[in-house]
Amino acid sequence: MDQGAAVWLVLLVGVLAANWPFFTERRLLVGPRHGDKPLAWRLVELLLMAALTLGLGWGLEARLGQRAPQGWAFYAAAGCLFLTFAFPGFVWRHLRRRRPEAD
Incomplete structure (x- = not known):
């Protein structure tokens, strides 16, 4: 897989992962349904999905070559991008x- 395909894969997974907690009532995406999930639970799932997406990016970067060290600004921008990706699911x-x- 080349670098361009890896970038698009991470972006596509990021969009799907950011919206998934808002489109399902299952806890942690596989648990039983308990009615409507509260917003706090959806935010916990969103944080977990962001961490998994970041892990996928790290894995692909390590596979393509040497991982570059990132500062706090990278993680702040990645978090804001992930929240932007989650906006359609939140609105829906x-x-x-x-x-x-x-009746």
């Missing part, structure tokens, strides 16, 4: 207007 879950249920 918490901000969209739902139709009233018919």
Whole structure:
């Protein structure tokens, strides 16, 4: 896999991983359903998915060559990018207007 494909793979996985906690009611993506998950639980899952995506990036970078050391600014920018990727899922879950249920 070349460097360009690895970058696109990490970006695609990042978009999917950032939105996944908002599109499922399962705890940690595989557990049983317990009704609506609270926002705090979704944020914990979002943090876990960000760590897994970062791990995928580290693994691909190590496979392609030597890993470059990163400072705090890289992790701050990566976190902001991951939150930006999560925005569509957050809007779909918490901000969209739902139709009233018919009796």
